Amino acid sequence: MDIPKGVMAMSFFEKITYRLSAFFKKIFSPLKDYKTAFKYSGLRGKLALVLSALVMGFGHIILGFLEKGLLYIVFEAVVILIWLKFGVNEIIGKSIMPSQALRVWAIIFLVALTLVFIYSYLRSIGSVIQNLITEEKTPKNIILNFFKNQFKKTGAFFQEYAQTYQSSTQKIKASMVLPFFVMGSGHLLQRQITKGLLYLAGMVLFIVYMLTDGITDLQGLITLHTEGVRSDYSIIYGLLCLAIILAFVIVYIKNIKGAKIGAQKLLNNIPVNLINDIKALKGPKFYITLLTLPIIGILAFTVLPLLFMILLAFTDYAFQIGTVPSIINDTWLSWTGFDSFRRLFDMGEYFKALTNVVSWTFVWAFFATFTCYFGGMFLAILINKKQIKGKIFFRSLFLLTIAIPQLVTLRVMYAMFHDYGPINSLLMKWGWINRRIQFWGNTAIAKILIILINMWVGVPYFMILMTGLLMNIPKDLYEYSRIDGASAFQQFRYITLPYIMFMTGPLLIANFVSNINNFNVIWLLTGGGPEGAGTGGVAGGTDILITWLYKLTMMDNPKYNIGSAIGLIMFIISASLSIIIYRRSSSYQKEEDFS
Amino acid sequence: MKPKAKDFKSLRRKYIIDGIASYTVLIALAIIWIIPIVWTVTTSFRGESAGLITQSFFPKVWTVKNYVNLFKEGRILLFKRWLINTLAIALCNMFITTFITLCVAYSLSRFRFKMRRPYMNIALILGMFPGFMAMTAIYIILGIFTDAQGDPLLLGNTWTLLLIYASGAGLGFFVSKGYFDTLSISLDEAALLDGASQMAIFFKIILPLSKPIIIYTALMAFMTPWADYVLARVILGADSSRQSWTVPVGLYDLTDPTRIADYFTIFTSGCVIIAVPIVLIYLSLQRFMVEGISAGAVKG
Known part of the structure; x- marks a missing residue:
């Protein structure tokens, strides 16, 4: 957005009104051209305009923006569903919310949702009109285009394949047909013995695996009922089987590509040998050498567990009190579709706990991020002042808290504020209180303490970071502004703050996301307690989503299905936030300038 | 207008007051930050009781017994x-x-x-x-x-x-x-x-x-x-x-x-x-x- 020169000099309220009017202009100005666009566009355009006004997203689909249109339609459906389930009941006064506080939250949420809906509805019409006027011919459909490109590439590949085939000798022709049926035969016929044998061995192994274990594993994944195998292990074996099939398909395609390349090389009399291929792994293809092991590690210990856990959200894998793991009891798991999500969102204890936990999670993440950010900035500026001697001493002193493992500092803090800890004892001794304060037993106090103690841990980190940034601000900016008569506060407001905000903007949001997932501070201080306070008994008073997830899956009577459902919801929240940040961050956009 | 000696004086005073204020805040913060650390270290030398309950901030009896016991x-x-x-x-x-x-x-x-x-x-x-x-x-x-x-x-x-x-x-x-x-x-x-x-x-x-x-x-x-x-x-x-x-x-x-x-x-x-x-x-x-x-x- 371009800001006119005067905007820096505006007062706060002027700025707000300016921003607001710009915002509304952005929404409404395209709408003015509705009639003109309707008059001058063809039948398709007219249809798109009418439909987009009726149902959000149809206009986009007619103009060829399939994915965007579908997203709009899905969003619309979700909004309508939420309205049908909660909104109507709220309006006719038959609220189904279990408590008054929840009602307020629900109404706030509904209003916000409706505003967002209206906004995106107007924007969708606006963008249809704009597309008609500027006649943007190539709709962006990332996923669709990807498949189109793949299809085109495959077509081109086979065309080339056919050309090579026609111009080759009988033997090479054979080497180009056989690999479709027997992997590695092409390589063998082209005298690449080692590679050919490897491919052949791969195929044999794959067939043997599929005939012995593979089919049972796949069945197990569907039925979750294989004799002698625990149901949860069935899912893992099934996933592994799918991975093996995928790997086989990739190797199979490589085999056919290899046959073509080999045939081309033979036609042009270029020698083929394995040694060159191996040498390339040290040279231009060195990255394959470097990345193979890490990728295997990631697949085994990050991707596989995640897929497994996502699948668990759609099963009934939960231990009831008093029952033992499924296989021992001869009970099997089964697929239950979206049941765990339904249980989370029906009006029972889980929903109550979920709303409590989610709102505290966001409150916590907000305060944790901003207190540490501005606290760190304040501290860095303080230490950086000209009058302060012994800067290194002070910096090292605050650095201590980063250096000491969090487990130590947080457990010590827990002990200090314990019912029988030194704070209580000293306050009693001095006669300030006559009854021990239960710092950790009261949800409100515990929450405030958590945020304060988190400052103790997090402020020095930001201080270090800001110190580096402060030193990078050009000194002459301060000189000039002082000559112009700027006060210290003005210097801070118009030089330091904008500079730091510009440099650390993405970091601030990334820090917000990481605080949503900040397990250590909450768990090591309160363990999510006090237990069951105001959350229907299934979550603690200071539980954030991640600690609740831990309790649901790692404590007694784990409820893996509910836990996974919560994890998935968290993922959707934090992933969408961080993708937005990452795409806007300078390192993503400018990265290619470097090479 | 020529700057007078008085202006410099007031500027200098401002500078010094700002310095003193900054030092005070900084030292106060430093103390807050150091207290838990000091408490951890001194408690590790406490001899009178092994538990959390304590009547004083610093131990009354100093000992290295805790370190010895730690490695037992x-x-x-x-x-x-x-x-x-x-x-x-x-x-x-x-x-x-x-x-x-x-x-x-x-x-x-x-x-x-x-x-x-x-x-x-x-x-x-x-x-x-x-x-x-x-x-x-x-x-x-x-x-x-x-x-x-x-x-x-x-x-x-x-x-x-x-x-x-x-x-x-x-x-x-x-x-x-x-x-x-x-x-x-x-x-x-x-x-x-x-x-x-x-x-x-x-x-x-x-x-x-x-x-x-x-x-x-x-x-x-x-x-x-x-x-x-x-x-x-x-x-x-x-x-x-x-x-x-x-x-x-x-x-x-x-x-x-x-x-x-x-x-x-x-x-x-x-x-x-x-x-x-x-x-x-x-x-x-x-x-x-x-x-x-x-x-x-x-x-x-």
Whole structure:
């Protein structure tokens, strides 16, 4: 957005009104051209305009923006569903919310949702009109285009394949047909013995695996009922089987590509040998050498567990009190579709706990991020002042808290504020209180303490970071502004703050996301307690989503299905936030300038 | 208008008052920050009671008994064992994880291949999954591996931790990649012209130039086992003999509500034992830490 020169000099309220009017202009100005666009566009355009006004997203689909249109339609459906389930009941006064506080939250949420809906509805019409006027011919459909490109590439590949085939000798022709049926035969016929044998061995192994274990594993994944195998292990074996099939398909395609390349090389009399291929792994293809092991590690210990856990959200894998793991009891798991999500969102204890936990999670993440950010900035500026001697001493002193493992500092803090800890004892001794304060037993106090103690841990980190940034601000900016008569506060407001905000903007949001997932501070201080306070008994008073997830899956009577459902919801929240940040961050956009 | 001597005087006074105010705030903050640390250290020398309950901030009887008791083997307390476990894991993790991280960062910084952009995006997305989802799943998956008697092989085994730390190393490349990006590519080109292979460039040119980031990554990797409580607890919690535990798991257990009354001073002495070396390392490598943290921030 371009800001006119005067905007820096505006007062706060002027700025707000300016921003607001710009915002509304952005929404409404395209709408003015509705009639003109309707008059001058063809039948398709007219249809798109009418439909987009009726149902959000149809206009986009007619103009060829399939994915965007579908997203709009899905969003619309979700909004309508939420309205049908909660909104109507709220309006006719038959609220189904279990408590008054929840009602307020629900109404706030509904209003916000409706505003967002209206906004995106107007924007969708606006963008249809704009597309008609500027006649943007190539709709962006990332996923669709990807498949189109793949299809085109495959077509081109086979065309080339056919050309090579026609111009080759009988033997090479054979080497180009056989690999479709027997992997590695092409390589063998082209005298690449080692590679050919490897491919052949791969195929044999794959067939043997599929005939012995593979089919049972796949069945197990569907039925979750294989004799002698625990149901949860069935899912893992099934996933592994799918991975093996995928790997086989990739190797199979490589085999056919290899046959073509080999045939081309033979036609042009270029020698083929394995040694060159191996040498390339040290040279231009060195990255394959470097990345193979890490990728295997990631697949085994990050991707596989995640897929497994996502699948668990759609099963009934939960231990009831008093029952033992499924296989021992001869009970099997089964697929239950979206049941765990339904249980989370029906009006029972889980929903109550979920709303409590989610709102505290966001409150916590907000305060944790901003207190540490501005606290760190304040501290860095303080230490950086000209009058302060012994800067290194002070910096090292605050650095201590980063250096000491969090487990130590947080457990010590827990002990200090314990019912029988030194704070209580000293306050009693001095006669300030006559009854021990239960710092950790009261949800409100515990929450405030958590945020304060988190400052103790997090402020020095930001201080270090800001110190580096402060030193990078050009000194002459301060000189000039002082000559112009700027006060210290003005210097801070118009030089330091904008500079730091510009440099650390993405970091601030990334820090917000990481605080949503900040397990250590909450768990090591309160363990999510006090237990069951105001959350229907299934979550603690200071539980954030991640600690609740831990309790649901790692404590007694784990409820893996509910836990996974919560994890998935968290993922959707934090992933969408961080993708937005990452795409806007300078390192993503400018990265290619470097090479 | 000419500035008068009086103006300078008032400016000077302002400067001094500002300085005094800043010092006061700074020293007050420093005291707040130092109190818990001082309390931990002094409590570890407390002789009058072993529990948390205390009437005074500083101990009345000073003793080193807590440190002696810390290293005595017991049913609950196996501190020596935990220390050795953690140190072994930390050292191995330092080498393996640093190496893997640098390899991945280098490939992503210097090579342009088809899967590069997807790999980076996927790494970013995977990093956003709540760690617990994977953790619970890893717990269930590791349970598959059992020995002939049906006892778990990998659960309750300290080395499993190393396996998991190292396998996650391929995702933590962002800071070091940012660093490699700042090293001029003309170095590589010159070496290529001289006939060096990419492998030689990586080991003989880039790595020697990357001392700060190597130290930063290594330090971070070394710290992981000392600070990681959750994953260690999930993996090692099954081991009721406590032989395989790491220091964080063991120390946390000492502050469990049922034990805090008997073990609190011992807990603080354990804290001091692990914190002192780590703090010394940090302070001596402060420069690299600051560089690393700031680099990570700006690359964001």
